Amino acid sequence: MMHNTDGQSEPVNLVSPAQQSYLDQFREQVSATGGTIEFVARSPEAVRDAVLARASSKRPILIAEPRYLSPDYFRPLRSEEGVLTHPHADDYRSAPVGVTEAFAAVARTGSVCVDIGADIAGYVSLLPRLHIVVVDAERLVFRPSDLFRLEQFARPTFHRDFVFISGPSATADMGPLVRGVHGPHELHIVVLC
Amino acid sequence: MPKRVTSPREVAAKESRAILRRAIRLALDTESAAVRHNTRSFNLNRYRATAALPDYDALKDEARRIKEHALVNRKALVQRLSESVTRNGGHFFFARDAQEAGQYIQGVCKRHCVRSLVKGKSMTSEEIHLNGALEHDGIRVVETDLAEFILQAADEQPSHIIAPAIHYSRERITALFRRKFQTDLPLDTGEDLTRFARERLRQDFLAADAGITGANLVSADCGSLLLVESEANIRLTCIAPPLHIALSGLEKIVPSRREFASFIELLAASATGQPLTSYTSVIRPPLAVPVVDFRGAGPATREFHLVIVDNGREALARDAQLKEALYCIRCSACLNSCANFQVLGGHGFGGATYSGGIGATWEAATTGQLKLARFSDLCTGCSRCVPQCPVRIDIPGLNVELRSRLNKSIPLSLTARAMHLLLGASPVENASAQQIFFAHYDRLARWGTLFAPLSNFFSKVPGARWFLEKSFGIDRRRHLAPFPRKTWVDISADEVTEKPDAPRGPGVLVLADVFTNYGAPERGKDALRCLRAAGVRVRLTKSLPDGRAALSQGMIDTARAQAETLSRYIAAENAAERPLLVVEPSVLAMILREYRKLLPAEAFVKLQNSTIDLVQFLARHFAEQGSDPRAVFNIRKFAPGPRVFYHAHCQQRAVSDPSITVEFLRRLGFEVTCSQVECCGMAGSFGYKKDFYDVSQAVSEELVEQWKAAESAKGPHTLLASGVSCIEQLQGATGRAVLHPVELLAKLL
Numbered sequence: 026m027m028h029n030t031d032g033q034s035e036p037v038n039l040v041s042p043a044q045q046s047y048l049d050q051f052r053e054q055v056s057a058t059g060g061t062i063e064f065v066a067r068s069p070e071a072v073r074d075a076v077l078a079r080a081s082s083k084r085p086i087l088i089a090e091p092r093y094l095s096p097d098y099f100r101p102l103r104s105e106e107g108v109l110t111h112p113h114a115d116d117y118r119s120a121p122v123g124v125t126e127a128f129a130a131v132a133r134t135g136s137v138c139v140d141i142g143a144d145i146a147g148y149v150s151l152l153p154r155l156h157i158v159v160v161d162a163e164r165l166v167f168r169p170s171d172l173f174r175l176e177q178f179a180r181p182t183f184h185r186d187f188v189f190i191s192g193p194s195a196t197a198d199m200g201p202l203v204r205g206v207h208g209p210h211e212l213h214i215v216v217l218c
Numbered sequence: 219m220p221k222r223v224t225s226p227r228e229v230a231a232k233e234s235r236a237i238l239r240r241a242i243r244l245a246l247d248t249e250s251a252a253v254r255h256n257t258r259s260f261n262l263n264r265y266r267a268t269a270a271l272p273d274y275d276a277l278k279d280e281a282r283r284i285k286e287h288a289l290v291n292r293k294a295l296v297q298r299l300s301e302s303v304t305r306n307g308g309h310f311f312f313a314r315d316a317q318e319a320g321q322y323i324q325g326v327c328k329r330h331c332v333r334s335l336v337k338g339k340s341m342t343s344e345e346i347h348l349n350g351a352l353e354h355d356g357i358r359v360v361e362t363d364l365a366e367f368i369l370q371a372a373d374e375q376p377s378h379i380i381a382p383a384i385h386y387s388r389e390r391i392t393a394l395f396r397r398k399f400q401t402d403l404p405l406d407t408g409e410d411l412t413r414f415a416r417e418r419l420r421q422d423f424l425a426a427d428a429g430i431t432g433a434n435l436v437s438a439d440c441g442s443l444l445l446v447e448s449e450a451n452i453r454l455t456c457i458a459p460p461l462h463i464a465l466s467g468l469e470k471i472v473p474s475r476r477e478f479a480s481f482i483e484l485l486a487a488s489a490t491g492q493p494l495t496s497y498t499s500v501i502r503p504p505l506a507v508p509v510v511d512f513r514g515a516g517p518a519t520r521e522f523h524l525v526i527v528d529n530g531r532e533a534l535a536r537d538a539q540l541k542e543a544l545y546c547i548r549c550s551a552c553l554n555s556c557a558n559f560q561v562l563g564g565h566g567f568g569g570a571t572y573s574g575g576i577g578a579t580w581e582a583a584t585t586g587q588l589k590l591a592r593f594s595d596l597c598t599g600c601s602r603c604v605p606q607c608p609v610r611i612d613i614p615g616l617n618v619e620l621r622s623r624l625n626k627s628i629p630l631s632l633t634a635r636a637m638h639l640l641l642g643a644s645p646v647e648n649a650s651a652q653q654i655f656f657a658h659y660d661r662l663a664r665w666g667t668l669f670a671p672l673s674n675f676f677s678k679v680p681g682a683r684w685f686l687e688k689s690f691g692i693d694r695r696r697h698l699a700p701f702p703r704k705t706w707v708d709i710s711a712d713e714v715t716e717k718p719d720a721p722r723g724p725g726v727l728v729l730a731d732v733f734t735n736y737g738a739p740e741r742g743k744d745a746l747r748c749l750r751a752a753g754v755r756v757r758l759t760k761s762l763p764d765g766r767a768a769l770s771q772g773m774i775d776t777a778r779a780q781a782e783t784l785s786r787y788i789a790a791e792n793a794a795e796r797p798l799l800v801v802e803p804s805v806l807a808m809i810l811r812e813y814r815k816l817l818p819a820e821a822f823v824k825l826q827n828s829t830i831d832l833v834q835f836l837a838r839h840f841a842e843q844g845s846d847p848r849a850v851f852n853i854r855k856f857a858p859g860p861r862v863f864y865h866a867h868c869q870q871r872a873v874s875d876p877s878i879t880v881e882f883l884r885r886l887g888f889e890v891t892c893s894q895v896e897c898c899g900m901a902g903s904f905g906y907k908k909d910f911y912d913v914s915q916a917v918s919e920e921l922v923e924q925w926k927a928a929e930s931a932k933g934p935h936t937l938l939a940s941g942v943s944c945i946e947q948l949q950g951a952t953g954r955a956v957l958h959p960v961e962l963l964a965k966l967l
Contacts (some may be wrong), residue, residue: 114512118424134493141499142506144861147457151450169494173479184355188507189482189498194450197256197490198364198381199411200388206364207419208277208450208497 045131047165048218054135058192059204060212066159067217073101075215076124078155083121085109087153089146091126094161096168098217099124112145123149123209127160127185130216134191137214143185150190156209158190162218219643221886225360226565239777241593245566246912247917249377249385254920256384260554261896264606269320271487271797280480282609285545288472289535295438295471296526302441306502306809308522312468314805316346323348323463323754324355326523330359332427337417338445339363340432341379341548342465342527343445344571345584348430353821360422362451371398377572378509380550385563385625419451429455433466434547435481437691439474439525441502448496448685453944456501460509460518465549468532469544475500481547488549488608492886498587515801539619545609550605552576552613557868557897558596561916567596570702571762575603575613588627594620596913598901600868601769601807615815621772621905625649633689638854645775654769655690656903659922660763663736666701674700693911695948699737706735706742707761726797726835727788731805734941735761744964745801746834751850751967752836753843759798762787763815766808771900774816781808781816785825799832803870803940804833806901810873831874833940835958837863837882853887858936863925865893865948879940879959886966891928895921898939900947917952925952938962 035141043191048064059211065071080086084107088099100123102108109116127137137158141147150156169189177183194208204210223229226249230239245253260913268274290296300310304307309326311744313319327335335357337343348360357759361370363800370377372394376382386394392405394412404410431452434445445452451543472478478500514813535541553559553574557568564573569581570592578594597617607613625648630638633651637643641654641661649657666673667939683694692698707730726749734742742758749756762784765777788798800806809829814824823927830838839849853860862883866876880890899917904910925948926933939945948956957965 057493058496114514115512117510117512126300126943131494134486136494136498140458141501145507147453147505147507148510151453151457164816167480169498172480173476178476184499184500186499186507188453188500189494190496191492191498192496194496195448195684196364196412198368198383199408199415200451201408203408203412206416206449207362207454 039210044162044180046163046218047167048162051132051135051165054133055192055214056135058135059195060135060192062214062215062216063217064218067103069098069139070093071151071218072098072159073105074213076103076152079157079213080122080155083155084124085112085116085125086092087116087120087121087145087149088142089125089149091159092140092143093128093164094159095125109161117148117152120153122155122157123153124157124159125150127158127164127190128187129166129172130160130214131166131169131172131189133202134189136169136189136191138172138184138187140184140187142155142184147186151208154205154209155211155213156190156193157213157215159215159217161175219958222346222709222768224279226374230567230570231590232569233388233492233589234592235909238592240594242562242566242909242913244386245562246916249563249565250561250916252387252390253377256381257554257560257563257884259380260491260550261560264488264551265491266492267487267491269678269835271483271495274487277480277484278608278610280546281484281547284468284472284477284480284506284670289469289541289544291473292468292471292535295473296468298438299441299471299526301435303522303524304436306441307504308441308524311523311525311529313525313529315529316527319346319465319529320348320351322525323465323523324645325353325355326461327352327355327428330521332461334358334360335421335427335428335430336360336362336426336455336459337366338429338431338455338735339366339382340430340465341571342432342467343375343430345377346463346527350429357685357907360419360426362419362423364412364415364449368394370796375565375570376573377568378550378553379548379577385565401774403885407469407908411844418555420878423458427513428461428463428464429459429463431455432487433464433470435478436466436471436526437473437475437478438471440545441501442475442478442599443501443503444478444481446495446497448597448835449492450497453497453499456503457497458506458510458512461521461524462503463525463564464503465527468526468528469546471526477647483610485547488551488606505825512519530586534579540583540616542611543583543616544574545611546580547609549608550574551606551608555602555606555896555915557600557602557895558598558913560896561913562596567593569593575617576611579616582620588620591624591942592925598897598904600897600901601811602896603869604811604872605950612762615812618769618772618774619886622774624770625653634709642777645779647773647775649771649773651689652691652907653773655692655822657768657771657776658763659767660732660736661783663732666764666832667705667736668705670701671858682730687908691908693908695905695911699946700737702739704739705761706730706739707758709739710746710758714838720755721750721753721840722755724796724839725757725794726754727792727800728758728799728801728807728832730759730761731800731802732761732763732767733802733805734967737942738958741961742801745768746961747967748836748960748963749799749832752839752847759789764808765812766804767902769808769812777812777870778816781813781828785821788825795828797835798825801832801958802942803831803867804943807873809871811869831879833882833963834878835892836963837878847882848921851886851963853926854964855967858934860887861889861891861935862938863891863893863928863935864938865895865898865944866920866940867944868897870940871876883962889932891932893921893924895924898947900943900944904941905947914947918947921928936962954966
């Protein structure tokens with residue numbers, strides 16, 4: 026998958042029309058949940074650039090090591106200034122940005138599935154105000170139930186602990202809808218394609 | 219005058235009608251505006267979300283099947299779950315009652331020297347009064363769901379099962395926080411309030427020694443929990459403290475983690491009306507991720523306890539009539555689609571823990587006290603919740619059963635005995651004088667009609683309405699329609715038996731339901747005229763009570779006896795199995811829905827197959843004949859013009875598609891605007907009762923608003939409604955004449 030020449034992160038060559046329609050639906054749903062989304066090439070540098078651009082000047086950036094994506098994708102990022110892979114309690118308290126992978130994405134609901142048993146993803150996807158998720162377009166399914174139908178799902182070790190994340194944390198308990206409660210205030214999804 | 223209620227807690231346990239009345243007053247006076255706004259927005263969102271679910275009906279069937287199966291196998295599932303949790307390295311405890319559950323959790327906290335703990339929203343913990351027990355041990359308990367945070371500050375019980383502080387407007391939360399927390403921080407917007415709570419609570423999360431959550435589902439095969447939320451407080455509660463205790467009722471157990479798949483989208487759509495809420499976690503505690511030492515207490519290992527609670531559920535599972543309440547997945551669709559709940563919320567229409575139509579069974583089962591189900595009186599049986607329930611629970615049916623048991627728990631009063639004797643009603647079934655009055659409407663109406671106009675004269679005698687209010691609780695502000703001198707059957711004598719010059723078209727049987735027969739004979743006659751004009755050979759039945767009136771009062775035995783009599787009569791009269799046409803929608807729904815539980819299967823199916831709404835029959839008839847209804851019904855004969863505002867009857871919508879009637883009217887040239895409310899608020903006898911008059915009026919306000927909006931947008935509309943009581947309610951609320959669709963059609967002949 027390539028970038029457009031004009032720099033827009035739009036997918037340009039696609040595997041199949043069905044996948045295109047899933048991707049379109051995914052993009053729409055992510056916006057509906059209050060998240061943001063961009064499509065980048067499957068390259069470690071592209072992941073680094075996307076994360077740094079979204080994080081802007083906010084530091085430190087916490088990173089949870091990927092289990093499903095190749096660790097190479099996060100390698101250039103790890104050597105950047107202000108990027109932490111082994112945070113302490115105080116880093117968790119204050120870090121404004123967390124980066125994790127997702128092992129799947131769901132078109133109909135605009136969700137990403139984060140394995141919170143993998144490394145420190147449970148904290149990194151939860152405590153910082155901005156959560157950036159990297160997911161491969163090939164891991165896009167239509168509905169949540171499609172994941173449960175996978176053969177491997179019967180195995181108890183397969184995604185022992187995971188969460189469907191659909192937008193930033195939100196509440197309607199204080200009157201109007203407010204985004205940003207106990208979890209991230211912003212969710213940014215970087216789709217590799 | 220009873221003293222004014224200052225806190226919802228005072229009227230949480232609705233042991234009597236008197237407490238219920240006070241709770242209704244409190245809810246209407248101080249909570250109604252916020253509840254109306256919030257429930258109606260949930261309701262609209264749910265309609266959108268479920269319409270967007272590609273396999274909504276199949277998912278409901280699947281969810282129901284899983285729940286039925288799980289409940290049958292509950293013993294084995296509990297055993298299997300206990301093994302799974304232990305295998306995962308967790309601890310399992312089965313608590314027979316609230317006290318055992320509380321003591322176990324207190325013990326765990328003591329062993330861990332827990333000083334402060336954070337809690338995610340858990341209705342089960344409300345049910346077992348866990349906070350009080352822990353606080354008694356000196357533990358600081360922090361509710362972290364923002365709604366529960368509000369309630370903890372206000373010391374109130376939940377008013378909704380997924381949005382426990384739904385009765386709080388933003389303005390009231392601001393006032394509460396100012397008073398409670400003595401702060402000068404800005405608190406004037408939702409953002410301000412959320413920031414304030416978040417900053418306090420973030421400290422509490424990181425300092426907590428333990429976290430307590432509920433669970434939406436628990437899987438027996440591997441001990442996984444399904445946790446659905448939006449605020450991320452549950453995720454934090456599970457991960458930040460080293461000790462996690464999850465608390466859940468035994469009905470939440472499903473065989474395997476794969477079954478979660480059938481509930482995830484269904485629950486989100488039915489609850490908040492979203493494709494999914496922000497976080498749907500599937501976890502198998504204790505979590506593998508190490509504990510981060512936020513507390514500065516040194517390294518800690520994770521520990522997990524799963525407490526499965528019986529607390530009345532086992533007894534409920536063995537209760538053939540009520541057990542389906544255990545399939546409830548706590549989505550709140552039945553609350554948000556309930557017209558009465560929409561104006562009251564759970565402080566009026568609810569108990570100490572559970573609220574709304576489903577809540578009464580839960581409140582009685584988990585407290586072991588039937589009398590605490592008294593708020594089931596607020597279920598009018600309108601049945602709008604029935605198509606909304608993701609596990610297809612017959613919620614009105616549960617409330618009728620509760621009402622019947624409540625009736626039987628109170629000895630018959632002298633007045634009630636006298637009523638039975640006077641009316642010659644059998645069987646003699648325990649009920650209040652008011653209930654007997656409404657249940658035997660047919661008998662009263664027969665006497666009233668027989669002695670009209672004398673009977674009508676009596677109702678105008680000074681003091682008569684006072685007497686009716688005192689003796690039968692019939693609100694004196696309600697208009698009572700006079701009894702006609704002749705009934706529908708009387709004025710249609712020609713139609714009772716087929717005339718030799720009757721049309722040769724298909725033959726039908728028209729049910730002379732008691733409401734139309736005694737309450738609106740001319741409407742009945744209009745219905746027959748329409749049919750004859752359409753070339754349909756008509757035969758009118760005798761007027762027999764169908765059981766609806768009795769059933770709505772919880773008099774199930776009487777209703778069953780009437781259903782059996784009617785069913786036998788129809789079977790004898792209708793050997794040719796002609797369509798059975800019904801004018802009054804509450805009777806139509808009685809036959810098509812409620813008879814399933816009252817009649818033997820064969821008799822029910824026979825009636826179900828032949829019974830149809832009269833206007834819908836007409837629409838079908840013209841479609842089948844391939845003829846144009848405009849040749850029979852000429853809209854130009856209707857001087858007021860083509861604009862109509864139509865309110866379809868609540869129970870009718872549970873059994874048939876109102877759009878058929880609407881499309882038929884459009885075909886004739888009418889411009890139809892439909893009401894978007896769940897119920898008009900009258901709901902049979904409900905709105906006539908003094909205790910509920912104000913609720914009924916509050917419900918009707920939205921309907922009137924919609925009618926006014928239609929008129930101000932497009933000019934005058936003819937008001938149209940299909941039920942006897944809807945028509946009465948709309949006429950009362952608008953001061954305008956309201957027509958039944960057959961009356962409108964008859965004007966086009």
